[in-house]
Amino acid sequence: MTKPVLTPLAQSLPASVPFVGPEAAERASGKPFIARLGANENTFGPSPRAISAMQKAASEVWMYGDPESFELRNALAAHHGIAPENIMVGEGIDTLLGVLVRLYVGQGDAVVTSDGAYPTFNYHVAGFGGELHKVPYVDDHEDPASLIVKAREVEAKLIYIANPDNPMGTWHSADVINQMIADIPDGSLLVLDEAYIEMAPEGTAPEMQVDNPNLIRMRTFSKAYGMAGARVGYAIGAAEVIDAFNKVRNHFGMCRISQAGALAALKNSDWLAHVQSEIITARETIKQIAADNGLTTIPSATNFVAIDCGQDGAFARRVLAALLEDGIFARMPFVAPQDRCIRVSCGTPEQMDAFKKALPVALQKRGATAW
Amino acid sequence: MTKPVLTPLAQSLPASVPFVGPEAAERASGKPFIARLGANENTFGPSPRAISAMQKAASEVWMYGDPESFELRNALAAHHGIAPENIMVGEGIDTLLGVLVRLYVGQGDAVVTSDGAYPTFNYHVAGFGGELHKVPYVDDHEDPASLIVKAREVEAKLIYIANPDNPMGTWHSADVINQMIADIPDGSLLVLDEAYIEMAPEGTAPEMQVDNPNLIRMRTFSKAYGMAGARVGYAIGAAEVIDAFNKVRNHFGMCRISQAGALAALKNSDWLAHVQSEIITARETIKQIAADNGLTTIPSATNFVAIDCGQDGAFARRVLAALLEDGIFARMPFVAPQDRCIRVSCGTPEQMDAFKKALPVALQKRGATAW
Structure with a gap:
């Protein structure tokens, strides 16, 4: 029995996904995130x-x-x-x-x-x-x-x-x-x-x-x-x-x-205004957390902030992996030189605190040793 | 300035919709349906x-x-x-x-x-x-x-x-x-x-x-x-x-x-069993309503029943239109000879009662006069 054949175009395409989902990362690590700050989501939630x-x-x-x-x-x-x-x-x-x-x-x-x-x-x-x-x-x-x-x-x-x-x-x-x-x-x-x-x-x-x-x-x-x-x-x-x-x-x-x-x-424009205000505050918090660790941030007009980790993509990737071990989910740009950064979503004060605790640990863990 | 051009395939396609939505019919008539029985929906609802x-x-x-x-x-x-x-x-x-x-x-x-x-x-x-x-x-x-x-x-x-x-x-x-x-x-x-x-x-x-x-x-x-x-x-x-x-x-x-x-x-398999039972009952109700009006139904293994209106597609279309005037939304097959039928979803007892009242009126309104 001859199988059905995909179109030539479909045959040429990989079975791929632009992003692996946060849930897949949680399943891989076997524990839920403490702070889900990687999927460009708005943790302040809907109205x-x-x-x-x-x-x-x-x-x-x-x-x-x-x-x-x-x-x-x-x-x-x-x-x-x-x-x-x-x-x-x-x-x-x-x-x-x-x-x-x-x-x-x-x-x-x-x-x-x-x-x-x-x-x-x-x-x-x-x-x-x-x-x-x-x-x-x-x-x-x-x-x-x-x-x-x-x-x-x-x-x-x-x-x-x-x-x-x-x-x-x-x-x-x-x-x-x-x-x-x-x-x-x-x-x-x-x-x-x-x-x-x-x-x-x-x-x-x-x-x-x-x-x-x-x-x-x-x-x-x-x-x-x-x-x-x-x-x-x-x-x-x-x-x-x-x-x-x-x-x-x-x-x-x-x-x-x-x-x-x-x-x-x-x-509900009041809620939107509330979220806009929370985001401005959280952007500053992320900037401060980065500065406390000797890092700079890229000015942002979104609900995430790119933190310049100051080295190459491999280093930033190690920082991300170390953050994930501590339950902090973030992502990073795919292409150099932007991939020197990690990208962190604006979060609630509790989430920002968790990130504040985890970042220096991640930098220390991954800064000196090859991963 | 030259406009962007659709692909040849896209150019060849009409801007069309397989079905006009029930809400569009409601907006056209200016009043909500009494019984929404035309979109192959399950009025018994989710678990x-x-x-x-x-x-x-x-x-x-x-x-x-x-x-x-x-x-x-x-x-x-x-x-x-x-x-x-x-x-x-x-x-x-x-x-x-x-x-x-x-x-x-x-x-x-x-x-x-x-x-x-x-x-x-x-x-x-x-x-x-x-x-x-x-x-x-x-x-x-x-x-x-x-x-x-x-x-x-x-x-x-x-x-x-x-x-x-x-x-x-x-x-x-x-x-x-x-x-x-x-x-x-x-x-x-x-x-x-x-x-x-x-x-x-x-x-x-x-x-x-x-x-x-x-x-x-x-x-x-x-x-x-x-x-x-x-x-x-x-x-x-x-x-x-x-x-x-x-x-x-x-x-x-x-x-x-x-x-x-x-x-x-x-x-929630209990709820599914409940719905299955309600559907069997409602199918029989639709069959009986049709019979009371001298019409037959097509045996159904779904949550809708095709009622054979006994004439051609134009007649069935007139019956549908008359039902709609009384707030009953139903649909019909597109192709002859199946378009001699109207297709009515299984509904709650209240919806079935509304249909029971409306059908003889619709048949009488539309049976004798051209529409």
Whole structure:
């Protein structure tokens, strides 16, 4: 009996995962984390009103979610002062990026991103046979000008930039991003991933530009709104670009509970302000903990801080492993020289205390001996 | 400025949805349904323990779901007496079907299904450029023998059959399905969609056959477990077929709340038994309501019943519209001659009473006059 055969493209792809899950690390170590600070999650959690809304919706989960996410989409439109036709709600930015790549990137089509930027975007590009072209970070920042030059050179279908950036936490002002938007090459679509935008200073987000069919922006409830596990993201763009999602998206893919939670979270701006304040405090705490250990941090506009461990990637990796032995889960950038850093999420005072205790031990354990 | 251009495949696809959502119908009519009996949902709802588990998980939703769905996958493996390597958990069968088609169906590849069977599968096949070949129902049943003949003729990559069937509710015995499995042509993969299997009589589901790389089965928490809005399905197959999902699936796509709910639901077999019993009762109620109006029903192994309205599709459509005016939401098969029927979900006694009152009115309103 002849087995079924994968498509040539699928055959060429490894069975891989952009990130190993925190739970897998816990299972490997045999004990739960003391502080889960590695998955770019928001430990301050969702609005209590969002929790209530989700708890209420749990008993209604026998119904499919509204495939149009009508209420949420309209609330988001009002929130941003744009039309519902400019918004597509999806199962997190990861899913929206996958659909976007599927719509625009055929086999061999060029895509531009930064070397060391979001791996899940790269995973989708590879998954649809696109050719990735990467430009390096400059001073731990993504480099808009080089991204544009490269995009022009390779005639990129998509250009990806995250502002603020993951994994470094750095950011560009709206002026810089607006210049990048003005410079988008003919035929390219700029994917502006603003997953962390609610944590960034005023003046980071450009104004809405929903008449521009060469720009699409990604937002999420996973970060500032503290609902990573709910899988709610949304794209903002020109109506024709947004409507194209309806060609291939999973129309009934949204969790009904998550839709209810996101709607309640959006309406609770006080909680968002509270989280924003906690994050600013925790960033300073991480900076101080690093300084107490003779280390510097990269300024961050996100809910994580990259600590420069002052040596190479191998050293940073040893520090991470030592932290994990003490129950502290963190991660690190994949690419040199950014991989000299470890990336630590903002946490509650208890979590920050646990990290404060563990970091000097980890540095001492791993500093002198080969691992 | 030149706009970004969709891939040729994406350009060729309409912006469409396999089903318009019930909420859209409610918004159009300006009033909520009295009985939501059209979306193949289980109005008896999820296990109270599943609801509790989801309510508890809501406050932990700041964490991403485990990308391996480790606990749920292991519990499912134990439940079915197979290995975790034979199970892939995903965001509902819709998503799993999309990934499966993506893995196996390239542009122009042949796929076989029944004319009038699950439209979302067809949507995915079209979305990846596959060529659909359809065989007709026979006596309101999918026709395994013809599906196999057609698959052999066109050298199908995938063969789709739902057992029990949607939209008709009919089913084949495990013996018939086992014969179909034995007859799978070289190189074809049989997709056995068993979304409704927990509602079918003993002897409908074949034994597990996880050594067979030409067979993949789809199961879900959306139907008997009453959790459609949670988006939890799973595929059962040979380890190599299951592992291929890891090449392209959205690893962090599962809602953490839904994972918790599905795990609790699986463990609460008493509630499943309760729902199974309610469904058997409601099927009989629908049959009786139809009989009281001079109509017959198609025997069903699902939580819906197709009522033969005795005329053509246009008439059935008028009956549906009239029911909707009275707040009863139902649907109908898309293809003749099955579209002589309307499809009504099993409901609570209150919902069945509402339907009982509305049906004769709808038949009378629509029977004599053109609509």
